[in-house]
Amino acid sequence: xxxxxxxxxxxxxxxxxxxxxxxxxxxxxxxxxxxxxxxxxxxxxxxxxxxxxxxxxxxxxxxxxxxxxxxxxxxxxxxxxxxxxxxxxxxxxxxxxxxxxxxxxxxxxxxxxxxxxxxxxxxxxxxxxxxxxxxxxxxxxxxxxxxxxxxxxxxxxxxxxxxxxxxxxxxxxxxxxxxxxxxxxxxxxxxxxxxxxxxxxxxxxxxxxxxxxxxxxxxxxxxxxxxxxxxxxxxxxxxxxxxxxxxxxxxxxxxxxxxxxxxxxxxxxxxxxxxxxxxxxxxxxxxxxxxxxxxxxxxxxxxxxxxxxxxxxxxxxxxxxxxxxxxxxxxxxxxxxxxxxxxxxxxxxxxxxxxxxxxxxxxxxxxxxxxxxxxxxxxxxxxxxxxxxxxxxxxxxxxxxxxxxxxxxxxxxxxxxxxxxxxxxxxxxxxxxxxxxxxxxxxxxxxxxxxxxxxxxxxxxxxxxxxxxxxxxxxxxxxxxxxxxxxxxxxxxxxxxxxxxxxxxxxxxxxxxxxxxxxxxxxxxxxxxxxxxxxxxxxxxxxxxxxxxxxxxxxxxxxxxxxxxxxxxxxxxxxxxxxxxxxxxxxxxxxxxxxxxxxxxxxxxxxxxxxxxxxxxxxxxxxxxxxxxxxxxxxxxxxxxxxxxxxxxxxxxxxxxxxxxxxxxxxxxxxxxxxxxxxxxxxxxxxxxxxxxxxxxxxxxxxxxxxxxxxxxxxxxxxxxxxxxxxxxxxxxxxxxxxxxx
Amino acid sequence: xxxxxxxxxxxxxxxxxxxxxxxxxxxxxxxxxxxxxxxxxxxxxxxxxxxxxxxxxxxxxxxxxxxxxxxxxxxxxxxxxxxxxxxxxxxxxxxxxxxxxxxxxxxxxxxxxxx
Numbered sequence: 001x002x003x004x005x006x007x008x009x010x011x012x013x014x015x016x017x018x019x020x021x022x023x024x025x026x027x028x029x030x031x032x033x034x035x036x037x038x039x040x041x042x043x044x045x046x047x048x049x050x051x052x053x054x055x056x057x058x059x060x061x062x063x064x065x066x067x068x069x070x071x072x073x074x075x076x077x078x079x080x081x082x083x084x085x086x087x088x089x090x091x092x093x094x095x096x097x098x099x100x101x102x103x104x105x106x107x108x109x110x111x112x113x114x115x116x117x118x119x120x121x122x123x124x125x126x127x128x129x130x131x132x133x134x135x136x137x138x139x140x141x142x143x144x145x146x147x148x149x150x151x152x153x154x155x156x157x158x159x160x161x162x163x164x165x166x167x168x169x170x171x172x173x174x175x176x177x178x179x180x181x182x183x184x185x186x187x188x189x190x191x192x193x194x195x196x197x198x199x200x201x202x203x204x205x206x207x208x209x210x211x212x213x214x215x216x217x218x219x220x221x222x223x224x225x226x227x228x229x230x231x232x233x234x235x236x237x238x239x240x241x242x243x244x245x246x247x248x249x250x251x252x253x254x255x256x257x258x259x260x261x262x263x264x265x266x267x268x269x270x271x272x273x274x275x276x277x278x279x280x281x282x283x284x285x286x287x288x289x290x291x292x293x294x295x296x297x298x299x300x301x302x303x304x305x306x307x308x309x310x311x312x313x314x315x316x317x318x319x320x321x322x323x324x325x326x327x328x329x330x331x332x333x334x335x336x337x338x339x340x341x342x343x344x345x346x347x348x349x350x351x352x353x354x355x356x357x358x359x360x361x362x363x364x365x366x367x368x369x370x371x372x373x374x375x376x377x378x379x380x381x382x383x384x385x386x387x388x389x390x391x392x393x394x395x396x397x398x399x400x401x402x403x404x405x406x407x408x409x410x411x412x413x414x415x416x417x418x419x420x421x422x423x424x425x426x427x428x429x430x431x432x433x434x435x436x437x438x439x440x441x442x443x444x445x446x447x448x449x450x451x452x453x454x455x456x457x458x459x460x461x462x463x464x465x466x467x468x469x470x471x472x473x474x475x476x477x478x479x480x481x482x483x484x485x486x487x488x489x490x491x492x493x494x495x496x497x498x499x500x501x502x503x504x505x506x507x508x509x510x511x512x513x514x515x516x517x518x519x520x521x522x523x524x525x526x527x528x529x530x531x532x533x534x535x536x537x538x539x540x541x542x543x544x545x546x547x548x549x550x551x552x553x554x555x556x557x558x559x560x561x562x563x564x565x566x567x568x569x570x571x572x573x574x575x576x577x578x579x580x581x582x583x584x585x586x587x588x589x590x591x592x593x594x595x596x597x598x599x600x601x602x603x604x605x606x607x608x609x610x611x612x613x614x615x616x617x618x619x620x621x622x623x624x625x626x627x628x629x630x631x632x633x634x635x636x637x638x639x640x641x642x643x644x645x646x647x648x649x650x651x652x653x654x655x656x657x658x659x660x661x662x663x664x665x666x667x668x669x670x671x672x673x674x675x676x677x678x679x680x681x682x683x684x685x686x687x688x689x690x691x692x693x694x695x696x697x698x699x700x701x702x703x704x705x706x707x708x709x710x711x712x713x714x715x716x717x718x719x720x721x722x723x724x725x726x727x728x729x730x731x732x733x734x735x736x737x738x739x740x741x742x
Numbered sequence: 743x744x745x746x747x748x749x750x751x752x753x754x755x756x757x758x759x760x761x762x763x764x765x766x767x768x769x770x771x772x773x774x775x776x777x778x779x780x781x782x783x784x785x786x787x788x789x790x791x792x793x794x795x796x797x798x799x800x801x802x803x804x805x806x807x808x809x810x811x812x813x814x815x816x817x818x819x820x821x822x823x824x825x826x827x828x829x830x831x832x833x834x835x836x837x838x839x840x841x842x843x844x845x846x847x848x849x850x851x852x853x854x855x856x857x
Contacts, residue, residue, distance in 0.1 A: 609764065612797065630796070630828035637799050698800045698836050705835055706828070 006061055006103045007054040007071055013244050014269055016237040017229055018052050024224075025056045025203055029166040030067055038195060039203040040172075043226030044357065044371065045308060046266030049205040052226070053168040056203075060166060061098060068165045070094045070154070074174035080143050080187055083178045084150035085112060088134055091153050092119070092127055095165070126160040143180055151191050155199040167195075167202035175204075196221075207357050228263025231255065237265065238282075241272040248281030253288050256406045260292070262371045270300045285406045286574065292402065293395045296377045297384075305377045309356045314386060315341055316349040319366075321382045323359055324375040329367035376402075404567075418508045419482050422543055425573055426486040426502065429462040430662075434575040436460050439541065439562035460562075462576070463488030463500045466666040466724060467659050471503070471529055480521040481507045481514075481542075485529065487722075489709075499711070501535035507544040514548040514563075519555050543569060597658040601640060608640035611656055615667070618658050622665055623727060631706040632665065632725050638699040639669045639721050663727040664708075670720040750776060756787040756855065758848055765798040770805030777809045777820075786818030789851045793824035803836050810842055823851035 009015065021041075028039060043049050053071060060069035072090050077083040092115050097105035100122070110118070112131050119128035130153050137145035158164040169175070176188045195202055204221070229237060235251065235258045242249035261267040272282070274295045280287045295301040311317050318339055323330060330338070335346055350366055353359040360369040368375070376398050383394035439460055465488035486502040505522040507514050522542055530538050542548075542556060545566035556563045564572060599614055601607045612633045619629040636656075643654040652671065659666040704710045709724040751758045757780050762769045777788055790806075792798075798806075813820040823845040825833065833839050845851035 605768070606764075606766070608799075627827050630826065631831075634797060634799070634828050634832065637797060641799055641801065698803065702800060702832060702835055706831060 005054070005058050006097075006106050007057060009051055009054050009058070010269075014241065015048075015051055015055075016240070016265065017233045018048050018055075018226075021052050021224070021226065022055050022059070025052070026059050026063075029056065029060055029069070029201065029203075030064055037198050037201040038221035039201075039224055040221045041203055041205040041224045041226055042209060043205075043207065044228070044262075044264070045207055046264055046304070047226050047228060048265050049226055050170055053170050053203065053205055057168050061103065066163060068095055068098045068157070068161065068163055069168065070165055071168040071170065073170040074172060074178075076174065077178055079181050080147050080178060081138060084134065084146045085138075088112065088130065088150040088153055089115065091150075091157070091165075092130065095127065095157055095161075096122070096124075099161075124160075127157060130156060147180070147187055147190065151194045155194065155197060158200050165200045167200065169202060169204040172204035172206040173208050209360075228261075229258070229265060230263060231258050234258035234261070234263040234265075234268060238268050238272065241269060242275075242282060245272055245276045247272055247275045248283045250283040253282060253285050253406075256285065256409050257282070257288055257292075259409065260372055260402065260405075262373070264371065264373070266304070267301060267373055270295055270304075274299050284574065285403060285570075289399055289402045289406065293376075293380075293398050296373060296398075297380050297391065297395055301373065302377060302380075305374060309358065309374070310352060311378065311381065313349065313352075315339060315345055316352055317378070317382055317386055319346070319349045320353055320358055320378050323353075323366055323368040324370065324378055326368065329365045331364050332366075335366070418506050418543070418545060419484065421569070421573075422504060422506050423468050423484055425569070425576060426465050426468045426484065426504065427661075428573075428576045429465040429486070429488060429502075430576075431464050431491075432462045432576055433459045434462060434572060438568045438572045438575065439564055440557070461490070463490050463502070464664075465502070466661070466664065467668070471525075480525060481505045481518060483522070483525060483529065485533070499535070500537045500539060501530075501533060502539045502541060503529055505540075505542045507542070507546070509546070513546045514542060514544045514552045516549070516551050516555060518542075519552045519559075519561075523559060523561070545569070595660045597660070599656050600653045601656065603644045603652050603654065608637045608644070611636050611640055614656075615658065615665075618660050619665060619725075622660050622662075624665070624725070628725060628727075632667075635703045635707045635710075635723055635725075636667060636669075638703055639667070639723065642699050642721070643669055643671045664724055665727075666722060666724045668720055668722050752785070753852065755785060756789065756852060757785050758789045758791055758852070760791055760793075761795050763794055763796045765795055765802030765806075767801045767805070770802040774805055774809055778812060781812065781816045781818060786813070786816055787855050788813060788818060789821045789823055789848060791824045791848045791851070792822065792826070792829060793848070795824075795829060796826070798829050798832055800832070800836070803832055803838065806833070807836065807838060810838065814841075819855055821845060821851040821854060823848050 025039070025041075041049055041052065050073070057069045057071040060067060070091050071094065072087060075086070077086070089110070089112050092112075093108075093110060094106055096115065096118060097103055105118075112134065116128050116131040119125075119131070130149060133149050134146060137143075137149060154165045154167060175191060176186060178187050178191070179185065180187055195204075203224075228234065235255045238254040238257055239249060239251060241247075242254070257268070257271060261271070271288075271291055275282050275287070275291045278291060278294075280291060282288050282291065296305070311320060319335060322335070322338065332343065332346060332350075335341075335350075336343060339346070350359060350361060354361050354366075358368070358370045358374065359366045361367075370378075379398060380394050383389045383397075384391060387394075436459060465486045468484055468486040471483040471485050482505070484502075484504045484506065486504065488500050488502065490498045490500055503526045505518075505526065507518055519542070522540070526538075526540050539562065540559075541562040541564070543564050547565040548556070548563055553563060597614065597618060599611060601611060615632055615636050616629055619632050624632065640654060640656075655668075655670045657668040657670075659668070700710070703723060707723045708726045709722075711722050712720070749760055751760075759773065759776055761773055765773070773790070780786075780788060810820050821843050822833070824847065825844055830839070830844065833842075833844070843851075843854060845854055
């Protein structure tokens with residue numbers, strides 16, 4: 001379509017969701033003239049006004065023959081002759097192109113004299129006369145005649161042709177700058193008179209919120225406000241653009257982007273283009289904020305903003321920054337005192353900012369009227385250019401602020417399936433070190449270095465979690481928030497001394513935060529659980545997407561119980577996922593999935609071989625070598641035999657659960673009649689030296705020798721055997737080398 | 743798991759026994775029967791070649807201990823060969839390797855009988 005359009009437009013794949021406005025303008029253009037012949041399309045910069053006007057023009061040119069469309073974009077002019085010549089040339093050029101159905105005439109650079117020849121060659125002396133009168137008036141220095149000839153051209157052409165014109169006037173704000181001569185009076189008033197004459201209809205597009213030419217003595221125009229795309233629409237646009245440009249993205253993150261950018265299509269496009277150029281995705285909040293800050297500091301958006309707004313003067317920048325940071329605005333007096341400047345200087349600065357659309361000044365009060373992006377842009381150049389900070393220092397507060405805002409908004413999504421989310425989060429704990437503020441209710445920007453604190457205090461070392469279960473499996477069935485139990489090991493060393501248990505209370509009630517009663521309930525139930533689990537080291541953690549009451553927080557802090565709200569959980573999720581070890585070769589790190597397999601074996605001869613076969617496959621998938629798989633298989637067979645032997649029911653079943661993580665395999669074996677190995681508890685078999693060989697009772701010893709960790713967990717009924725084999729041991733096992741004698 | 747092979751091979755006054763791929767109580771009892779039979783017929787040099795054995799559980803090991811004791815009672819010699827690493831570990835844990843010499847291959851074991 002780009003090649004076919006008369007005026008250049010963006011590709012259709014990058015133009016979104018303005019069909020309603022286009023359709024309306026088109027339909028108004030082709031209707032008979034009404035009492036309000038004019039429309040004013042008002043909207044902030046880069047909202048798509050130009051695209052809309054040009055696409056309406058295209059449709060009018062191609063799809064109908066009753067109205068002559070003329071698109072004109074106002075610019076800065078030297079004087080009225082400059083404007084009039086340009087205006088007249090465009091009107092006549094497009095008029096001729098429409099009549100002859102030759103769009104190429106529009107794209108061609110043709111002088112007025114060239115157009116005159118074309119008109120005469122086409123036997124159109126009337127329109128050609130307009131050019132003659134223009135030239136004559138110029139020769140005589142009659143600026144008013146030059147102006148009137150140009151601005152009445154649409155009227156004359158309509159009468160001549162018998163078809164009226166429809167003017168599409170872009171950047172209409174600039175029309176107010178047209179002067180009769182340099183420094184002379186504006187001609188806007190006279191221009192508006194002709195626009196409102198009723199001889200033709202028009203739509204003007206501008207950034208000003210007040211309708212030009214409106215007043216008691218002049219007919220009004222119909223106002224059409226072009227706002228930013230609705231959040232959902234903008235998100236869809238962003239997703240579609242990411243798809244087209246093959247940028248990895250996440251819907252929730254882009255939803256935040258849409259909100260941040262106020263649905264401004266130009267901003268959205270530039271962020272996606274920047275992400276594509278950088279080779280980063282927009283799937284994580286952190287990536288999005290990085291791209292955003294780059295764009296508003298050094299990217300296309302920064303370039304566009306610098307061109308659009310003149311913020312070079314220190315006072316202008318100070319005023320802009322102060323107003324952007326203030327909700328209630330400033331009076332002239334307040335600003336004069338604050339900036340220690342004269343009223344005159346201040347008025348110039350305010351006038352410039354008002355003209356740019358960044359401020360609204362009403363009744364002596366100046367208030368910020370720009371968007372978030374411009375606000376951050378101003379903050380950046382203020383810190384960098386005025387305060388002399390480095391680029392990184394200037395960007396940091398913006399990054400922090402937008403991350404915090406993003407997580408706060410995304411935190412609302414943590415409410416659903418909280419238990420599942422927390423469970424997955426726990427399973428992702430793999431020895432990472434994360435900031436302590438994610439487990440304490442402190443300001444995200446504060447709570448840092450304090451006197452006397454050791455450096456390590458600011459971090460929490462997460463354990464390697466091997467399994468996460470609902471506490472009801474341990475006979476915990478008290479009323480109150482759901483409790484999960486996560487078992488793990490510190491320092492990646494799977495020995496009993498390093499075992500740690502996280503008891504996590506999750507409050508999932510919408511719009512209800514954790515209160516003292518919840519805390520007391522959790523403390524009681526977690527204490528009972530701790531006794532049942534016989535866990536040596538326990539970390540307690542309360543989670544609530546809706547947060548905590550002050551009293552509850554205080555009590556949790558006193559008891560040494562971690563607490564995290566929805567925002568902290570999202571930060572934590574991001575931290576846990578980002579701190580996974582990246583695969584070799586520079587591939588993007590992917591969170592290691594944990595797979596669980598379960599089998600139920602009947603207590604029958606050789607049924608342990610079914611488990612052996614299963615564990616061979618699982619071990620191979622994890623990446624264990626043949627020797628390790630043989631060891632695991634042997635230990636599992638022993639465990640099954642033990643379970644068979646100690647089960648009290650002849651035709652019972654045993655339950656085996658395999659938990660396969662990236663670097664380990666944990667196997668849980670439980671006799672379903674609950675009688676498995678009561679006598680195994682407390683067994684510490686350790687035999688050394690040449691002794692008379694004992695024929696039986698070697699199973700546990702064998703398991704402990706060949707697996708990295710073996711433990712028995714007491715359940716409500718019976719016990720469970722848990723064995724873990726680690727893929728990479730901490731250091732080489734010298735004994736294994738010696739045993740490899742064959 | 744590997745397929746079942748032949749059970750034994752007699753070579754004069756020596757016999758090589760080939761246990762199954764999984765030595766549990768049942769297979770252990772079968773081995774016991776074989777070995778006791780050979781001992782009763784006066785064949786006191788026994789090699790157990792575990793090349794086909796993928797897994798030995800502790801019940802099976804306990805039966806092997808019984809066989810070792812029986813051979814010793816009959817003043818015979820029992821040798822092991824072809825043990826995989828994990829199976830060797832199992833035998834080592836229970837202390838069997840201190841009482842039964844272990845060779846890499848059947849050939850080496852047959853040559854390893856004392857004069």
